Amino acid sequence: MKLEYFIAKRLITAKDHKSSISAPIIKIAITAIALGIIMMIVSVATGIGLQQKIRQKVAAFNGHILISNFNGNESDVSTEPISIRQKFYPKFKNIEGINHVQAIANKAGIIRTETAFEPILYKGVGKDYKWDNIKEYLIEGKIPNFPSEVSNEVVISQYLANRLYLKLEDSFNTFFMKEGENKLPNSRRFKIVGIYNSGFQEFDAAYILGDIRHIQKLNKWNEDEIGSFEIFVDDFTKIQEKGDEVYAETSSTLNTQTIVDKYYYIFDWLKLFDFNIIVILIVMIIVSTINMVVALLVLILERTQMIGILKSMGANNWTIRKIFLYNASYLILRGLLFGNIIGIGLLLIQKHFEIIKLNPESYYVNVAPVDINIWFILALNLGTIVICLVVLLIPSYIITKISPSKVIRFD
Numbered sequence: 001m002k003l004e005y006f007i008a009k010r011l012i013t014a015k016d017h018k019s020s021i022s023a024p025i026i027k028i029a030i031t032a033i034a035l036g037i038i039m040m041i042v043s044v045a046t047g048i049g050l051q052q053k054i055r056q057k058v059a060a061f062n063g064h065i066l067i068s069n070f071n072g073n074e075s076d077v078s079t080e081p082i083s084i085r086q087k088f089y090p091k092f093k094n095i096e097g098i099n100h101v102q103a104i105a106n107k108a109g110i111i112r113t114e115t116a117f118e119p120i121l122y123k124g125v126g127k128d129y130k131w132d133n134i135k136e137y138l139i140e141g142k143i144p145n146f147p148s149e150v151s152n153e154v155v156i157s158q159y160l161a162n163r164l165y166l167k168l169e170d171s172f173n174t175f176f177m178k179e180g181e182n183k184l185p186n187s188r189r190f191k192i193v194g195i196y197n198s199g200f201q202e203f204d205a206a207y208i209l210g211d212i213r214h215i216q217k218l219n220k221w222n223e224d225e226i227g228s229f230e231i232f233v234d235d236f237t238k239i240q241e242k243g244d245e246v247y248a249e250t251s252s253t254l255n256t257q258t259i260v261d262k263y264y265y266i267f268d269w270l271k272l273f274d275f276n277i278i279v280i281l282i283v284m285i286i287v288s289t290i291n292m293v294v295a296l297l298v299l300i301l302e303r304t305q306m307i308g309i310l311k312s313m314g315a316n317n318w319t320i321r322k323i324f325l326y327n328a329s330y331l332i333l334r335g336l337l338f339g340n341i342i343g344i345g346l347l348l349i350q351k352h353f354e355i356i357k358l359n360p361e362s363y364y365v366n367v368a369p370v371d372i373n374i375w376f377i378l379a380l381n382l383g384t385i386v387i388c389l390v391v392l393l394i395p396s397y398i399i400t401k402i403s404p405s406k407v408i409r410f411d
Contacts, residue, residue, distance in 0.1 A: 026331060029295035033335025033384070034342065036284035040380050041343035043280040047273040049371035054270060054364050055236055057200045058259050060133035061123075061207060063102070063230025065243050066262065070255035076121060078105040078215065078227025085224060088249055090128060095245045097234045102128045105215040105227030109176040110185075111208075116164050122174065124212030130232065134196055134209065141168050141194035146211055154210035155194035159201065168192055174208075176218050186218055199366040266364070285384060288335075289391045296328050297395050308404040321396040328392050329385070336381050347372050 069080045084103055092098045105124040110117055131143045134155065144153035156166065166172060170192050175185040190210060198204055216223065233242045239258050247256035260267045300307070303324075310320050347370045350356055356368040 025295050025298050029291040030331055030335040030338070032291035033288045033332055033388075034339035036288040037336055037339030037380065037384060038343040038346070039284050040281055040384075041340070041377055042346060043277050044376055044380065045347050045370045045372055046368055047277045048373070048376070049369035050363065050365065051270050051273055052371055053369040054200075054266065056133075057198050057203070057364065058263055058266065059232065059236075060137070060198065061200075061203045062259050062262070064233045064236065064239050064259055065231040065246050066228055066257045066259070067231065067246070067250060067254050068228035068257070070253055076106050077108050078219075081105075081219070081221045081225035082228065082254070083224060084226050086229075086250075088246075089229065092231075092246070092249065094249055095242065097238060097242055098231055098246075099234050100130050100232040102126070102130055102230050103212070103226040103228075104129070104230055105212050105219075107176055107215045107218060109174045111160070111164055111172055111174050113164050113166065113172055118160055118163055119206075120160065120174070120208050121206045122176070122215065123207050123209045124215040124227070125209055126212045126226075129209075137196040137198040138194055139197050141192070144193055144210065150213045150217070151211040152188070152190050153193040154190040154208050155196055156192050156208045157204035158195050158197040159204040160208065161192070161195055166192060168195060188214055188218075197366075199360045200364045201360050202364070281380075285387055288384065289388050292328060292332065292388050292392060293395050295331065296324060296392055297398070299327060300324060300396070300398055304402055307399055307402050308406070311402070311404040317400040320399050321393075324396055324399070325389060325392060329389065332385055332388050336384065340377070340381065344372065344377070 067082075068078075069082060089101055089103065091101060103126055107122050107124070108119065109122050110119050127146055135143065138155070139158060141155070144151060144155060146153075152171075161167065164172065171189055172192070174188050174190060176188065177185050190208070196204075212226065213223075215221070215227070216225065231242075231246060233239055239260060243256055243258040243261075250256060307320055310323075311317075350368060351370050351372065354367040358365055358368050360366050
């Protein structure tokens with residue numbers, strides 16, 4: 001083993017090797033490995049990062065699982081109340097993996113200012129609301145305070161604030177329609193204490209968040225009646241499983257729906273990223289492997305005389321093949337080193353400086369998110385090494401066809 005490694009090392013550092021025709025081919029092979037791992041790291045990190053960010057935003061405004069009245073109404077507007085006195089509230093005791101349950105109610109309305117108006121969805125929340133999900137997107141102000149009396153404080157999106165020419169601490173009127181015909185709308189005046197920007201225009205263009213007691217009064221509900229429950233799970237990959245468990249734990253009058261089912265068009269679109277990532281990984285590995293195969297063949301053909309001498313000294317085919325595989329391993333590791341440094345560096349630059357921007361109307365985010373997962377990166381490197389070396393066993397077989405008597409020449 002030591003002799004094989006020593007010969008391989010001498011083969012790598014030989015001066016004539018560096019000045020031979022194989023030198024540019026070897027550089028191309030190293031560059032291909034480096035570019036391949038850069039593309040793989042960036043594609044996996046950005047693809048997974050985008051998926052996680054969009055899932056996080058959808059869950060921030062809806063929870064992971066929704067419980068509402070089983071009346072066939074798929075609208076976000078709460079029309080029929082649910083009693084808050086449920087066996088699963090405020091905590092599911094029979095299901096593991098659920099970290100929070102909150103009661104909410106939604107009501108459609110129209111914000112009217114002196115210069116503009118916008119339709120909105122007023123999301124009424126209580127003291128059990130998980131504001132941590134919104135704090136991440138809060139760019140101005142604070143979270144509303146809900147004292148014992150009904151609060152007029154609300155959080156509005158930057159998108160709506162700009163369209164309505166509103167700013168922090170401004171007050172505005174919102175009109176809510178009454179049920180039935182020929183009824184004048186109810187009016188409420190709210191004060192902006194916080195402005196958020198999630199970058200998810202579908203939600204930013206609709207939601208304002210305020211006290212749930214306004215909706216209870218507008219709909220003439222009791223204090224213990226709400227519109228629906230939002231549930232958060234620990235592991236998103238188990239959301240369908242937990243959705244089924246939640247459904248089994250609720251009464252027959254209640255319906256359970258996961259955000260994957262409710263926003264199927266978003267999550268079906270996200271699944272395309274998995275396919276794109278797989279395609280990129282396959283293409284990059286194929287390109288890298290082909291370049292390494294060519295480089296190894298050139299090395300073997302250039303060193304046929306050395307191979308003949310080693311065979312005449314008693315070295316078997318596998319021993320000589322390992323020498324060239326060690327050499328190829330060095331080239332692969334060198335390419336991976338450069339590729340990892342550049343790839344991870346690019347991700348860190350994007351993560352901290354947010355250079356690459358995205359259109360939120362198309363991608364639901366303002367900035368290209370990245371997820372730097374060390375385990376994914378290690379798996380990519382290990383997979384590249386294994387696949388390349390396994391494939392390189394094939395061209396190294398040519399060594400067995402080299403005859404010492406034909407390749408050894410004496411001056």
